[in-house]
Every structure is written in C-alpha cells, then in structure tokens.
C-alpha cells in the first residue's frame with residue numbers, strides 16, 4: 001500500500017512527488033501521457049525562476065531526472081477510477097492500487113479551434129498564454145481569438161507589446177466586462193473583427209497567416225487562442241465539489257475529502273502557471289505529510 005498516489009506527472013504532480021519522496025513516504029506518480037504535462041509542449045520558458053530561458057522539453061526532462069534521482073517511481077498509466085475510502089483504491093489501465101492519500105494533479109487543457117495544422121504550430125506561432133509567450137511577439141503583429149474576458153484581457157496585454165493586434169470573435173458583441181471592452185476599443189493598434197471565425201491556418205515551420213471565413217487574410221506572427229480551458233477533473237466529478245467550470249474547489253489544496261488533496265491547474269484558482277502549479281504541489285504534499293503523521 002502507498003502512503004500517497006499522485007495522479008498526473010505535470011509540474012504540480014512531480015513537485016508533490018519530490019516532497020513526499022524526500023519525506024520518506026511510499027509514493028508513486030501515475031502519468032497517462034508525458035511527464036512534464038502541458039509545459040512539455042512549450043518551445044521556450046522564460047518566467048520560471050532559476051532558468052533564464054529553457055525549452056519546455058528540457059524543463060520536463062529536468063523534472064523527470066530530479067524525481068528519478070530521488071527514487072520516486074513514475075509510471076505511465078492512466079488512472080481510470082478512484083474508489084474513495086479510509087484506504088483509497090486507484091484503478092489504472094494496468095492495475096489496481098491502494099493508498100492512504102491521493103493528490104489529484106491532473107491539470108487542464110486549452111481548447112483548440114479544431115483546424116488542420118493547429119497542433120503542429122503550437123509553440124511555433126500558436127500560443128494560449130500571453131503572460132507566458134507574449135514577450136516573444138514584441139513589436140510584431142498578432143491575433144487573439146475569442147470574445148470573453150480572457151480573450152479581451154489577452155488582447156489588451158498584447159496591445160502594450162505589439163505593433164498590431166487583431167481580436168477575432170465569432171459573435172457580434174464581446175462577452176466581457178464593459179470596462180475591458182472600453183479599454184480595448186480605446187487602443188489605436190487594436191482591430192476587433194466581429195462575426196468571424198478562423199477558417200485556415202497557413203504555415204509550415206511557423207505560423208505565417210490565417211484566413212477568416214469572411215475571406216479576409218491576416219499576415220501575423222502569433223495567434224493566441226483564448227476560447228477557454230477544460231479542467232481534467234472527470235475522475236472526481238461525483239466525489240468532490242467542483243466550480244461552475246469544473247475545477248476542484250479547495251482550501252489550500254485540501255478538499256472536502258480528508259485524504260484526497262488537489263494541486264495545480266485542475267484546482268479552482270486565479271493564476272494557472274508553472275510557479276503556481278509547483279507551489280500547489282508543495283502545499284498538497286505538506287498536507288499529505290501532516291495527514292500521514294496524524295493518522296499512523
């Protein structure tokens with residue numbers, strides 16, 4: 001039996017694993033796809049302290065090597081079910097395991113437009129997060145796709161850096177707070193294109209151009225897709241309270257279940273970044289360590 005099973009091998013899960021392993025708890029991490037999680041698909045990270053500039057793959061490899069050097073087991077298995085109890089059962093596509101505690105660190109996924117060429121160009125002009133990648137487009141032309149608060153906030157952020165920002169929205173009225181709309185409309189370098197969808201993405205090695213369904217062609221260096229994120233929380237949707245957008249509600253990474261903890265992007269919070277994910281990993285693991293101490 002494990003002291004702690006960590007579900008998800010992204011920055012939050014690996015950090016939690018490092019903390020639990022160093023506290024001598026019997027720990028295992030299950031990751032269904034890629035160790036490193038979302039960051040493994042980023043070409044360049046420049047906002048994680050300690051690394052002036054590092055590729056996401058290299059950072060993910062560093063996470064893995066550090067975990068391995070501590071003897072933390074990381075298995076490529078998908079967790080299919082959690083059966084909660086004093087001893088929790090975790091069912092994966094390879095077997096069944098028992099654990100006194102669980103840390104859910106299953107992350108979230110940015111929504112895509114669903115166009116050919118889109119996933120190939122992620123990190124090569126297509127991006128999601130302006131505070132992560134906005135600085136790479138200083139002085140350039142970019143498009144932001146979406147019309148709710150996050151899209152408008154991203155367009156505002158980029159308008160302070162870029163030569164030209166197009167905000168492309170499928171509706172005829174932005175769905176954001178009025179104050180954000182007023183700020184955006186006051187920007188000289190922003191053009192809002194209503195009633196339009198991206199029809200085609202052009203570029204081989206990097207993004208060159210997009211074609212809209214009104215047949216307008218925009219030559220741009222970057223495109224920020226801001227149409228929302230989906231929390232990866234289906235494992236716990238019958239078990240833990242979730243926010244309207246399906247993120248796990250928690251108090252400092254503790255949940256309503258006293259031996260299930262939560263960390264990273266799958267948790268309801270304001271900022272979803274590497275720094276906040278690793279912070280959550282440390283907090284959740286510290287909660288686990290305390291729980292194990294108090295329930296020997």
Ligand SMILES: Cc1cc2nc3c(=O)[nH]c(=O)nc-3n(C[C@H](O)[C@H](O)[C@H](O)COP(=O)(O)OP(=O)(O)OC[C@H]3O[C@@H](n4cnc5c(N)ncnc54)[C@H](O)[C@@H]3O)c2cc1C
Pocket residue numbers: 007008009010011012013030031032033034035036037038039041042044045046047048077078079080105106107108109110122123127128129132133232235263264265266272273274275277
């Ligand atoms: C392209 C891109 C670039 C980014 N750039 C930056 C940046 O420059 N700076 C920055 O601070 N942030 C950046 N981010 C955001 C950052 O990567 C995330 O905030 C961070 O990875 C969240 O960590 P996490 O561990 O909570 O979740 P994730 O990274 O989403 O990891 C969760 C992991 O859980 C696994 N998982 C899910 N369900 C299961 C299951 N049932 N069984 C087993 N495993 C499961 C997933 O496969 C995934 O690997 C970027 C994100 C993207 C997509």
